Amino acid sequence: MNIEKYDLVVIGSGPAGQKAAVQAAKAGQKVALIEKTRELGGSCVHRGTIPSKTLRENALRVRNMRMSAALANYELAEDIELVTLIDRLGEVLDAHDHYMRKQMERSNIELIHARARFISNTQLELTRVRGEKTLFEATNFVIATGSLPRQPDNIAIDHEHLLDSDSILSMLYLPKSLVVLGGGVIASEYASIFQALGVKVTMIDKYPSPLGFLDDDLTKTFTEGFNNLGGTWMGNTVVTSADWNGFDAVITRCDDGREVRSEKLLCAAGRIANVNDLHIENAGLSLNERGLITVNENLQTTVSNIYAAGDVIGPPSLASASMEQGRRAACNALGMETGKMHNIIPAGIYSIPELSSVGLSETQARQQHGDILVGIAKFDEIARGQISGIQDGMLKIVCAPDGCKLLGVMIVGEGATELIHIGQMALLSEQDVDIFVDTIFNFPTLAEAYRVAALDIINQRKYKFI
Numbered sequence: 493m494n495i496e497k498y499d500l501v502v503i504g505s506g507p508a509g510q511k512a513a514v515q516a517a518k519a520g521q522k523v524a525l526i527e528k529t530r531e532l533g534g535s536c537v538h539r540g541t542i543p544s545k546t547l548r549e550n551a552l553r554v555r556n557m558r559m560s561a562a563l564a565n566y567e568l569a570e571d572i573e574l575v576t577l578i579d580r581l582g583e584v585l586d587a588h589d590h591y592m593r594k595q596m597e598r599s600n601i602e603l604i605h606a607r608a609r610f611i612s613n614t615q616l617e618l619t620r621v622r623g624e625k626t627l628f629e630a631t632n633f634v635i636a637t638g639s640l641p642r643q644p645d646n647i648a649i650d651h652e653h654l655l656d657s658d659s660i661l662s663m664l665y666l667p668k669s670l671v672v673l674g675g676g677v678i679a680s681e682y683a684s685i686f687q688a689l690g691v692k693v694t695m696i697d698k699y700p701s702p703l704g705f706l707d708d709d710l711t712k713t714f715t716e717g718f719n720n721l722g723g724t725w726m727g728n729t730v731v732t733s734a735d736w737n738g739f740d741a742v743i744t745r746c747d748d749g750r751e752v753r754s755e756k757l758l759c760a761a762g763r764i765a766n767v768n769d770l771h772i773e774n775a776g777l778s779l780n781e782r783g784l785i786t787v788n789e790n791l792q793t794t795v796s797n798i799y800a801a802g803d804v805i806g807p808p809s810l811a812s813a814s815m816e817q818g819r820r821a822a823c824n825a826l827g828m829e830t831g832k833m834h835n836i837i838p839a840g841i842y843s844i845p846e847l848s849s850v851g852l853s854e855t856q857a858r859q860q861h862g863d864i865l866v867g868i869a870k871f872d873e874i875a876r877g878q879i880s881g882i883q884d885g886m887l888k889i890v891c892a893p894d895g896c897k898l899l900g901v902m903i904v905g906e907g908a909t910e911l912i913h914i915g916q917m918a919l920l921s922e923q924d925v926d927i928f929v930d931t932i933f934n935f936p937t938l939a940e941a942y943r944v945a946a947l948d949i950i951n952q953r954k955y956k957f958i
């Protein structure tokens with residue numbers, strides 16, 4: 493069998509793999525990118541970020557119509573097909589695919605649609621669509637094969653009635669009712685999106701509140717918003733089993749004896765590394781106890797010529813972070829300088845209402861710095877919030893005990909995932925909270941909330957240091 497030789501082979505064409513391949517090609521290396529599916533872009537494009545956010549846009553439209561007095565009783569047609577609610581997705585995917593293929597071509601990256609598996613730490617066997625096999629040899633590899641939904645043993649996922657975060661958008665029709673298992677980001681996003689579309693959603697999780705890594709006041713605003721949409725949150729509840737009754741409902745049984753009936757169920761119980769076909773053991777690698785590939789600060793695995801990036805190495809498991817990890821993994825493999833990776837990465841949660849945070853939360857800041865100051869601005873007290881009728885928005889600035897140093901920003905409400913970048917830039921450039929008061933913002937905007945929250949801190953500072 494012929495052996496093809498490369499400087500770097502990247503496995504997986506999601507955000508991490510794409511950026512790794514482009515970075516190495518720019519550095520003049522001979523690069524191959526291996527992708528097992530027909531499409532490019534990974535789960536970010538086909539099953540995760542882009543499809544869920546496309547559905548969310550329509551959910552917001554439906555919610556906003558219901559909020560208008562004249563259309564308060566607006567309902568979607570019964571038996572509406574899900575595909576009509578993600579109608580723009582095809583165009584978005586085609587544009588993305590076209591752009592990516594052009595970029596690969598321009599960069600002279602060899603793009604191969606094949607399933608990769610390691611033979612050793614320097615050789616891969618590729619199986620193409622028609623079954624033909626090729627051997628690839630490379631000096632370095634980047635594994636960027638992403639993640640798969642975790643499937644708990646007691647949940648009988650059949651991808652028809654009980655679905656996971658990869659199969660949920662394959663439903664033909666919008667169901668009348670949905671149980672969502674989990675309280676993390678994906679669970680909270682889908683639960684609130686489907687509830688806004690008029691589905692009766694029940695979220696069940698073992699923790700007292702969803703999104704437990706955020707401060708209580710933010711999660712409370714999310715839960716209240718979800719309840720106001722008509723959803724039900726069942727916290728402190730352990731699910732013992734869930735299955736299709738073979739006739740008309742999914743039955744979810746809880747440890748306190750309660751049973752919940754629903755038309756469909758979404759299990760969003762976390763994600764694990766997708767290395768099923770890869771035979772990483774042949775390269776001398778294994779998964780850690782969390783089902784992920786372990787890497788050092790250079791994104792290098794325990795085998796020195798193999799790097800890994802993106803969801804396959806675990807949190808933050810975001811498309812944005814995966815891209816930067818991919819780029820850095822390639823640079824490190826090629827011995828190129830990358831500079832220090834900033835840990836000031838924003839988290840965006842596209843639930844309804846939307847949430848975002850950067851830097852330390854209030855809880856983390858209290859643990860690390862003690863007597864911190866917190867400034868709050870409610871969107872309904874700001875001109876733009878009043879004009880837009882936003883009732884459930886809030887921006888919170890967390891400041892060091894000196895009343896000056898910015899430690900973190902948290903936002904709940906529409907626009908949160910965009911607004912957060914103002915706080916991120918201030919944190920990265922190590923600004924004091926005063927920057928938000930000394931700067932003129934457009935009026936009326938939600939960005940003005942930064943100024944109001946900073947003034948709240950400056951007022952407290954006056955009393956603290958009298």
Ligand SMILES: Cc1cc2nc3c(=O)[nH]c(=O)nc-3n(C[C@H](O)[C@H](O)[C@H](O)COP(=O)(O)OP(=O)(O)OC[C@H]3O[C@@H](n4cnc5c(N)ncnc54)[C@H](O)[C@@H]3O)c2cc1C
Nearest residue numbers: 504506507508528534535536540608638802803809810811
């Ligand atoms: C429902 C949902 C919503 C999300 N929303 C957001 C969001 O709003 N914002 C955000 O930043 N992130 C979001 N994410 C997370 C984001 O999608 C991931 O962090 C990102 O896709 C990870 O990129 P990756 O390159 O590591 O892997 P992936 O995008 O999963 O790509 C991996 C690729 O590797 C290929 N592959 C696997 N095995 C092999 C093999 N043996 N041979 C060849 N190819 C192989 C796969 O086919 C796939 O194309 C969301 C995820 C989900 C599930």
